[in-house]
Amino acid sequence: MASEKDSMKNILIVALSVCFVCSVIVSGAAVSLKPERMANKALDRNKNILIAAGLYERDVTQDEEIDGLFESFEIRVVDMQAQRLLSESEVTETGIDFSRYDQRKAAKDPALSVSLSSEEDIASISRRANYSIAYLLKRDDKLERIVLPIHGYGLWSTLYGFIALGPDGNTVSGITFYEHQETAGLGGEIDNPKWKGIWPGKEIYGTDGNVALQIIKGSVDSNAPGAKHQVDGLSGATLTSRGVHNLIGYWLGDKAFGPVLKNLEGGT
Ligand SMILES: Cc1cc2nc3c(=O)[nH]c(=O)nc-3n(C[C@H](O)[C@H](O)[C@H](O)COP(=O)(O)O)c2cc1C
Numbered sequence: 182m183a184s185e186k187d188s189m190k191n192i193l194i195v196a197l198s199v200c201f202v203c204s205v206i207v208s209g210a211a212v213s214l215k216p217e218r219m220a221n222k223a224l225d226r227n228k229n230i231l232i233a234a235g236l237y238e239r240d241v242t243q244d245e246e247i248d249g250l251f252e253s254f255e256i257r258v259v260d261m262q263a264q265r266l267l268s269e270s271e272v273t274e275t276g277i278d279f280s281r282y283d284q285r286k287a288a289k290d291p292a293l294s295v296s297l298s299s300e301e302d303i304a305s306i307s308r309r310a311n312y313s314i315a316y317l318l319k320r321d322d323k324l325e326r327i328v329l330p331i332h333g334y335g336l337w338s339t340l341y342g343f344i345a346l347g348p349d350g351n352t353v354s355g356i357t358f359y360e361h362q363e364t365a366g367l368g369g370e371i372d373n374p375k376w377k378g379i380w381p382g383k384e385i386y387g388t389d390g391n392v393a394l395q396i397i398k399g400s401v402d403s404n405a406p407g408a409k410h411q412v413d414g415l416s417g418a419t420l421t422s423r424g425v426h427n428l429i430g431y432w433l434g435d436k437a438f439g440p441v442l443k444n445l446e447g448g449t
Pocket residue numbers: 336337363364365367368369415416417418419420421422
């Protein structure tokens with residue numbers, strides 16, 4: 182006969198107590214580690230901005246140096262509706278605390294974003310935040326780089342990254358993707374330093390002022406007339422490549438950062 186200890190009631194009490202203790206430990210750890218997680222997230226974002234701007238040297242730059250290097254950036258707010266950089270007083274007038282602003286969260290909040298029409302939504306992002314952050318790297322008050330957040334759908338996932346442009350707002354100085362779920366070895370090659378190394382020096386806009394940069398299938402013929410606007414497609418990953426092509430077309434186009442970039446001389 183089963184002893185009193187093995188009764189269903191006792192088994193349930195022990196199982197529930199173990200679940201309760203474990204859930205307290207897990208949620209306690211999650212809460213107590215939240216500041217650390219947030220700090221790591223910010224560190225990773227800042228590292229990616231430095232990578233895009235070409236200021237981060239893999240295997241050389243230490244985590245402790247990232248904050249120091251990042252301080253060289255002027256952090257500015259872009260009004261995506263007005264398509265221009267806001268002055269400090271205009272930022273205050275928005276009533277938004279941009280030191281805690283999360284653009285990705287804002288893009289999901291109907292009060293802080295707009296829905297894109299299917300014609301506009303070439304990057305397949307559905308909504309766009311009303312405000313974006315731009316990172317300006319200046320030396321002796323002269324603009325050297327502008328780093329902008331970009332995102333758009335690939336094959337399996339949304340690709341989140343940054344693109345850095347020179348002071349002409351046209352020449353690419355770097356690109357990086359810090360989050361996506363594309364297949365390693367196929368679409369995941371957007372992370373490959375070799376592929377990202379093709380981008381610096383490419384030009385975004387054609388003589389008509391429209392986005393001319395395209396990701397082509399195969400390799401770029403460096404002697405072809407449009408080579409400065411072309412980037413090699415990733416082999417076996419045409420759909421992810423198309424996603425990158427589309428997100429560049431949207432974010433650097435005239436419905437997003439295009440007018441900001443064309444007015445960099447007068448508007449920084
Ligand atoms: C398991 C699996 C994962 C794949 N992952 C990707 C991917 O991440 N990105 C992508 O563009 N294509 C991916 N593909 C391939 C696409 O289905 C498609 O064949 C490819 O984009 C076509 O590119 P290609 O014309 O360069 O061959 C994957 C295919 C399979 C079977």
